[in-house]
Amino acid sequence: MIRAHSKSPSPQRSFHFYNQILHSQNLSPDNYTFNFLVRTCTQISSPETGLSIHAAVIKHGFETDPHVQSGLIHMYAELGFLDSSLSIFLKLPDPDLVSQTAMVSACAKSGEVDIARELFDKMPFRDPIAWNAMISGYTQSGRSREALRLFHLMQIDGVKVNEGTMVSVLSACTHLGALDQGRWVHVYIERNNIRMTVTLGTALIDMYAKCGNLGKAMEVFWRMREKNVYTWTSAMNGLAMNGAGKECLELFDLMKQEGVPPNEVTFVSVLRGCSVVGLVEEGREHFDSMSIVYGLEPRLEHYGCVVDLYGRAGRLEDAINFINSMPIKPHAGAWGALLNACKIHGNLKLGEFASRELVELELKNDGAYVVLSNIYADSRNWDEVSNVRKLMKNEGVKKVPGCSVIEVNGEVHEFFVGDKTHPRYSEIEVKLGEISRRLRLSGYVANTNPVLFDIEEEEKEDALCRHSEKVAIAFGLISLDEGIPIRIVKNLRVCGDCHDVTKIISKVYNREIIVRDRNRFHHFKNGDCSCRDYW
DNA sequence: CTAGGGTTAG
Numbered sequence: 001m002i003r004a005h006s007k008s009p010s011p012q013r014s015f016h017f018y019n020q021i022l023h024s025q026n027l028s029p030d031n032y033t034f035n036f037l038v039r040t041c042t043q044i045s046s047p048e049t050g051l052s053i054h055a056a057v058i059k060h061g062f063e064t065d066p067h068v069q070s071g072l073i074h075m076y077a078e079l080g081f082l083d084s085s086l087s088i089f090l091k092l093p094d095p096d097l098v099s100q101t102a103m104v105s106a107c108a109k110s111g112e113v114d115i116a117r118e119l120f121d122k123m124p125f126r127d128p129i130a131w132n133a134m135i136s137g138y139t140q141s142g143r144s145r146e147a148l149r150l151f152h153l154m155q156i157d158g159v160k161v162n163e164g165t166m167v168s169v170l171s172a173c174t175h176l177g178a179l180d181q182g183r184w185v186h187v188y189i190e191r192n193n194i195r196m197t198v199t200l201g202t203a204l205i206d207m208y209a210k211c212g213n214l215g216k217a218m219e220v221f222w223r224m225r226e227k228n229v230y231t232w233t234s235a236m237n238g239l240a241m242n243g244a245g246k247e248c249l250e251l252f253d254l255m256k257q258e259g260v261p262p263n264e265v266t267f268v269s270v271l272r273g274c275s276v277v278g279l280v281e282e283g284r285e286h287f288d289s290m291s292i293v294y295g296l297e298p299r300l301e302h303y304g305c306v307v308d309l310y311g312r313a314g315r316l317e318d319a320i321n322f323i324n325s326m327p328i329k330p331h332a333g334a335w336g337a338l339l340n341a342c343k344i345h346g347n348l349k350l351g352e353f354a355s356r357e358l359v360e361l362e363l364k365n366d367g368a369y370v371v372l373s374n375i376y377a378d379s380r381n382w383d384e385v386s387n388v389r390k391l392m393k394n395e396g397v398k399k400v401p402g403c404s405v406i407e408v409n410g411e412v413h414e415f416f417v418g419d420k421t422h423p424r425y426s427e428i429e430v431k432l433g434e435i436s437r438r439l440r441l442s443g444y445v446a447n448t449n450p451v452l453f454d455i456e457e458e459e460k461e462d463a464l465c466r467h468s469e470k471v472a473i474a475f476g477l478i479s480l481d482e483g484i485p486i487r488i489v490k491n492l493r494v495c496g497d498c499h500d501v502t503k504i505i506s507k508v509y510n511r512e513i514i515v516r517d518r519n520r521f522h523h524f525k526n527g528d529c530s531c532r533d534y535w
Numbered sequence: 536c537t538a539g540g541g542t543t544a545g
Contacts, residue, residue, distance in 0.1 A: 031538080032538065035538055035539070036538080039538090039539090065538095065539095066538095066539070067538050067539045068538095068539085069539085070539045070540060071538090071539065073540090074539085074540080096539095096540095097540075098539050098540045099539085099540075100540080101539095101540040101541075102539080102540050103540090104540085104541095105540065105541070127540095128541085129540055129541050129542095130540075130541080131541085132540090132541040132542065133540065133541045133542095134541090135541085135542095136541060136542060137541095139542095162541090162542090163542075164541050164542040165541085165542080166542085167541090167542040167543060168541080168542055170542095170543085171542080171543075197542090197543095198543080199542060199543045200542080200543080201543090202543045202544070203542080203543050203544095204543095205543090205544090206543065206544065228543090229544080230543050230544045231543085231544080232544085233543095233544045233545080234543070234544045235544090236544090237544060237545070238544095263544095264545085265544055265545050266544080266545090267545090268544090268545040269544080269545070272545085301545065302545095305545095
């Protein structure tokens with residue numbers, strides 16, 4: 001009966017059942033009962049019940065049971081009480097491998113990766129799962145580089161790698177946009193006969209799609225025999241990100257035909273697919289179908305997608321009406337989508353309004369200021385541009401520095417705006433000069449509007465030359481052989497000038513350039529971009 | 536066979 005309940009879809013009900021055992025006169029709870037109670041508590045995530053269960057564990061003398069111990073460590077971390085996890089752990093006279101791993105994972109999940117690493121280093125023995133816990137701890141904290149470094153240490157140590165390891169390592173490659181290393185992992189999986197589970201296949205699809213190799217992503221997708229909602233959603237998201245909105249929607253139809261029910265995340269991909277190709281009405285229908293057909297409550301991100309859908313298509317009136325009709329309080333994402341639409345379509349008044357709403361919600365939202373100042377700059381309203389700058393200074397808002405990453409020979413190189421710290425910077429500088437000469441020869445005039453500050457034209461052009469993606473592209477041109485596409489991953493959106501310049505570079509240098517920005521992909525080839533300047 | 540630690544999509 002207990003086992004039946006452990007797989008119950010309703011934690012609440014199981015919880016009641018266990019409580020009956022706990023308080024029944026004829027039945028005495030054993031360590032199994034407590035183990036399940038603790039784990040169910042973790043699922044329903046209720047701090048009060050957690051505390052009372054812990055008290056009952058102590059009362060019945062099961063504190064020393066290893067299964068219960070690791071469960072409690074896990075539970076407190078999930079409830080947000082890492083200190084309690086730690087104090088349980090530190091009181092254990094002889095914590096076993098599983099409890100140690102649970103503690104490492106608890107720290108990592110609570111954002112204390114460095115403490116996790118200290119514990120990990122102190123472990124007298126580490127099995128593959130312990131390594132996986134630490135590697136995924138880095139990945140989930142956005143420290144992908146360290147994740148990869150640890151993976152290499154794992155191999156040096158001769159520890160057996162399994163599919164869980166590969167999933168985390170692929171996830172690290174995905175975040176870094178490190179296609180070479182991702183490809184290497186794929187080969188490694190095949191050579192070492194690592195079991196191709198649904199999870200691993202999905203991680204591969206996500207990696208290829210987000211590293212700009214959509215063809216390979218879809219190849220893996222079609223080859224997978226077993227697919228779940230994650231698999232379908234990853235593929236659909238990959239298509240949407242790469243501008244293939246129609247194919248994304250076709251896949252959605254196929255998914256439904258195969259009888260896989262979509263979930264909330266799937267609809268984010270569907271709506272993004274509609275948005276990239278401007279299928280406004282179809283997107284709106286999908287949004288409405290969420291609750292009507294699938295019983296899924298649209299969440300803030302879905303509302304944001306619809307605002308984006310209307311906004312990008314230039315239907316600003318519909319966008320603002322939609323925001324005003326939202327049954328929940330619009331979040332920064334909705335206003336941000338509207339603001340972005342105002343920038344694309346040059347609507348000053350609505351843009352001012354949207355950015356005010358945005359700042360009210362998030363005082364330190366740098367995007368609100370930057371985009372607003374870009375809107376003013378587009379209309380050459382330099383006084384307002386400088387006002388926004390002053391405002392940012394007064395409010396202590398700092399613009400997140402742009403950063404572009406490029407992988408060369410399996411090594412990841414990172415460039416910030418105006419970054420001169422790279423060991424080969426002098427060569428890069430020469431290349432940048434050459435690029436700007438060749439661009440001018442081809443009739444290019446810098447689009448200096450996106451520069452935030454009202455500096456002199458010449459300086460502006462200089463600042464534009466230093467945008468991180470340009471530096472990264474210059475480095476790509478000198479370090480990658482002809483014919484090899486240059487792949488860049490950027491943390492922010494590409495600016496209009498960089499977009500123009502990259503198009504021309506792709507033509508003048510006859511080089512394919514693939515840029516993943518914060519939102520989507522731009523495939524530059526022969527002077528054109530796959531986004532058709534609609535982004 | 537049967538309880539515990541790790542792994543995928545916005």
